[in-house]
Amino acid sequence: MMDTLLWLAVRALAPDTLMWLRVYRKNQPEYFKENAMKADACYPAISPGTGARP
Template sequence: MLNISPFNAIEEAGTAVLTLTEGLEKEEFLASHLTRAETRRQLRLMSKSALLLSPEIHALLVEIDWEGWRALDQRLATSDKAEDTLLWLAVRALAPDTLMWLRVYRKNQPECFKVDA
């Protein structure tokens, strides 16, 4: 695996999630085993990367649902078949919201992104 910052890993995996699921309705997403499996893998990368960031960074970037990422990570770690509703919620809310807030924070609080901790 490449040695990239957790922020960059979150952004890259999040972009992959949005690309994989663009234009899909829930039923289409759930019916596509390949898309669902790859989306799940990318969400797992996002959750693992989010957990690598320090509690101090989490406290500074308060609009991001860090607890949601922790819960998703735990669920994905314990089951190969994460609940459909959970995956769809992550696709439609958790991932895009996180990417949006990272863009805002990167612009308004660039010091948080200089040293990933």
């Protein structure tokens, strides 16, 4: 029963989520560049363990 409800929820939300991502990508293309995620992984906003900004 819960699996069915979860599946129905995912099917209902997926089109809206994809539409939102399409609009967001159009308005903020710099977030979707190939190397955007690599930069965040290499240079985090806050240093792990210290909480200080680099």
